[in-house]
Amino acid sequence: MVATQECFPFGCLLKYLFTLLGLFLFVLDIVLDVRTVVSFYQDGSYVYMAVLIFLLLGSSVLLQVFSWLWYSDSLELIETKVEKFAKEHLLIKPFHFLQLGVCLRFAGVIETSTKDILHQITNFRNGARHIIREDAKLKYDFLMIRLIEAFSENIPQLTLILTRILQRGELELVTGLKILTTAAALAFNVALYHQGMHVYGSKGFKMSWMSTVIYFLWNLLLIIPRVTALALFCSVLPCFIIAHFLSLWMLLVLVVWSQKTDHMKSPGWEWFFRAAVGVIWYFNWFNVSKKGCLKVKIAIYNSLMALDTAMLLGLWSWKVFEYAGCWNSLNPYVVIPTLLGLYVTGILVKIIYYKWLHPKLPEPSEERQFRQAATYDAGSTDSTDSTGLSPEDGAAAPAQPLTGVLKRSSTMVANFYF
Template sequence: MEDGIPFFYPFSDFGLNITGLLFFLLDLVLDIWAVVTFYQEEAYVNMGVLIFLLVGSSVLLQAFSWLWYNYGSKEEKEGLGKYVYLEKYLYNRRLLGVLHVCQLGVFLRFASMMEISLRNMASRDGQKEGIAVFLTHDLSLLRLIETFSESAPQLTLMLAIIAHREDVEWVTGLKTLGSFAAIAFSVVMYHRAMRSFSEDKAQMTWMPSLVYFLWNFLLIAPRLAAVALAASTLPVGMIAVHFLLLWITFVLWAWRQKTDFMDTPTGERLYRGTVALIWYFCWFNVSHYDSRGRSIIYHFIIAVDSAILLGLWWWDCFQASVFGMPGWAVFICAGSSYIVGIIVKILYYKLCHPKKSATIDKSDTEESEDILPPQAACLGGEIDEVDFCPSKATGMDEVDVGPLKAPSPPPPPKPLTGAQKRMRKLADNFYS
């Protein structure tokens, strides 16, 4: 394997991706079951909201997947075609667009990940290892988007129904458990995908991932509970206005941070809107500048907003209870969970989070500190100076100027696009 930042794709991550696929399929089956159940109960409002969430989330995922396929450079696509026969076959026959229109783009990515992973395990190779991590990286981000565009809102809807009825039906309970599992696996898969950039393989143990899951769970659970309880008593229109106001605020905040993740202005606007949607439920770092300060501001906003939502629920139903738990106990539990989650998050960043210095050489230039893994940059097998591949990163052509030979200046770096840009941006943000 080339020197530099090594790709590391353990068998446990392959098993985690397979488990994620199984939960994805289970969640799809439960989605259909829930729609049918609402229809049989003549709960048409709930059914309409659920269908809107399912269709909207699926279209959003296919849009990102299709844009990412189109953003890839010619060399990147050729490099993938050498190792992933399924994508090469579909590219040659122009079937990628058809699959995405049919809402099957995510399944294609799962299939490609399984193909390269199995081939890599049959004969381990540095290039296959790098491509497996690259595919897992994109898939984990898509699953994270799906989690907070479908699973989290859907779980909020189910919890609101439970709180309103004060009765847990087994179908609703099963769907709730499935949504919790999907959220947990998506968070852990994104965490594991980002840690693949760590040079210290000892950092790839499961303990940091479990701690990462724990603090996210402790922060997300009270947020979902607050929105769900408010939705169980307040008018639907009021909840919609609340969401739109907070979402617009977060969109402006993402715009203020000047994110540069996608390769087109339209794609970037889509990304900022999606980030704002994630922020409604969970923190997601989109910039490596002053991440601590922005995180503090975000958690303060969410804590205050959640307290207001719980207060409106309690005011509207003063004698209300949740599974026999009085309102004041709900406040204590939600507040305690959020405080403990913040403490666990601080401990994680103090003790478990990989440092940026663990993924780069201190002698690297400021340009190369953006954490671009060499195998990802050389997917096509060709080495380019702007890709920071070690075998040519320091090479310069010589020009004969008479008795002396002077090195020619390197060509100006080309802007990164496609997977290289996505991996660099997200890794840089994650390690900040």
């Protein structure tokens, strides 16, 4: 959607630098992926190398499929020059076949962000009202793809590398850099998703950077114990981690199905989306439906994950004393209370966030407001216009059924503000 919001120039510059940081981390992560694979090969760690390649290729294919599906029903909304060029020369499908679809989307986001910041600086110099209109029609697909990447690639990679460190008892330079880059990419993708919701916040949906920091903090405090518990369990019972993932993942997919999600164009691809959400839920919570009470859903989910994490730690502590070497420095009586303490702290921070910092809807009819905003923006074609119109100006227009990216963005934001 094209959203209108007042923005202090330096705040816009900060968001632009944040986007560039994301691009830098994206490129650096790819470079270190290749370097880590080479390092595993040189060390003779062929099993780790094979698993890492599987994670990289599997996640890449998953992202390309989502990207292509969402491009295919939104081609008429493409406005950036780089994406128009790819569309006119029939390059979008080859780009995705070559696993470059996300790069194409990143190029579009960088182009749009650059156009927005230059327009904002011009307004600032001319003394005009500081208005920024962001081309978010396809940005919301980009945010969702990056979020899926965080949980289908970044976190599994982090778990694999931690497992290797635990088994070898040493930290190498390449793996250390890979851990830092992966953690930074994860942090960026989670924060980017949260800040991306602010595009809708031009009127009544206020969101501060502090809200984003706290949002990331509770995610971090819940993800760290989860990833560490999985790595510890995998380090002593590596053959059972696949069975654990598949059994829990299938249960989570069924739970997603019970939520009656409606994010994709066809029922078949909706199951594909539910499978991806199951992967996200394996590590952390992500709201995908307004069905049911949110507090009850979060309470049930966190209770299940806390029980599963405690079980993983218990199995690790049972097997750990059978191993020699580095295991002697890991005392289960210290590790387990520390990780569970972090998890409880994360839940408390999460409660604080939702009680005081989560942006609130200005009125209960949020679905109607989102639908009006999406309907208004569907007729907008100029992503740099600064007339200051708001979605409410299009309220008189008759509501039309939303499809494609407009439907996805509306659903995505409605679930977030729910």
